[in-house]
Amino acid sequence: MRADARKNHDHLLAVAGAVISEQGADASLRDIARRAGVGLATLFRHFPTREALLAALLRAGFDELAENATRLEKSDSPEDALVSWLRDFVAYARTYRGVTQAMTSAIEDPESALHASCVTLRSAGARLLTRAQVEGTTRTDIDGDELFDLVAALAWLGDQPSHAPRADHLFDVVVSAIVRTAS
Known part of the structure; x- marks a missing residue:
């Protein structure tokens, strides 16, 4: 994985961890993407489900x-x-x-x-x-x-x-x- 892609991946995981800690495992994926400052498509490119x-x-x-x-x-x-x-x-x-x-x-x-x-x-x-x-x-x-x-x-x-x-x-x-x- 390229360095910038790895950085995005790690950032998405960090944000997802915070959101899931707050809202639970069924937290909105759209909310995770928004908080991470990326589009939903970017989230799905890294994590398809x-x-x-x-x-x-x-x-x-x-x-x-x-x-x-x-x-x-x-x-x-x-x-x-x-x-x-x-x-x-x-x-x-x-x-x-x-x-x-x-x-x-x-x-x-x-x-x-x-x-x-x-x-x-x-x-x-x-x-x-x-x-x-x-x-x-x-x-x-x-x-x-x-x-x-x-x-x-x-x-x-x-x-x-x-x-x-x-x-x-x-x-x-x-x-x-x-x-x-x-x-």
């Missing part, structure tokens, strides 16, 4: 979360690594309102632009969960798919104005149900 825009916006964060899981596997206790990663995942998903719906849909749709990133993210969490299960520090009747669903649900709670005040408490409740405390 809303999903392509979301995928580009989320990919870097998802990749960072997956890399963080690998780092945590090597440095923290299994249960601390899992809890830390879950907290980071929920915090990141809450950055962009409404993204949990896109994530849960994409994980089931191999044709989705978000699918590969979501699968990588789910696999990273599953590795941390399995490591903690092998060490005997988490319950064994949950798998990576269910963990992904729980984390998406916790992130969704933070998106809901009436539930947001309880979201952190419910995160702690869910984590305490997964992680076994020492007796």
Whole structure:
């Protein structure tokens, strides 16, 4: 990609991130283009669909979360690594309102632009969960798919104005149900 095209691409992503944080994942693409100071056609040249825009916006964060899981596997206790990663995942998903719906849909749709990133993210969490299960520090009747669903649900709670005040408490409740405390 040419330098000027890369600059436009990055600018569009930055503006889209701000707009989606404010308005949610179904924010007006026309509003994103207007705020970026470009025409709608320019936005569509870079991102032909809303999903392509979301995928580009989320990919870097998802990749960072997956890399963080690998780092945590090597440095923290299994249960601390899992809890830390879950907290980071929920915090990141809450950055962009409404993204949990896109994530849960994409994980089931191999044709989705978000699918590969979501699968990588789910696999990273599953590795941390399995490591903690092998060490005997988490319950064994949950798998990576269910963990992904729980984390998406916790992130969704933070998106809901009436539930947001309880979201952190419910995160702690869910984590305490997964992680076994020492007796």
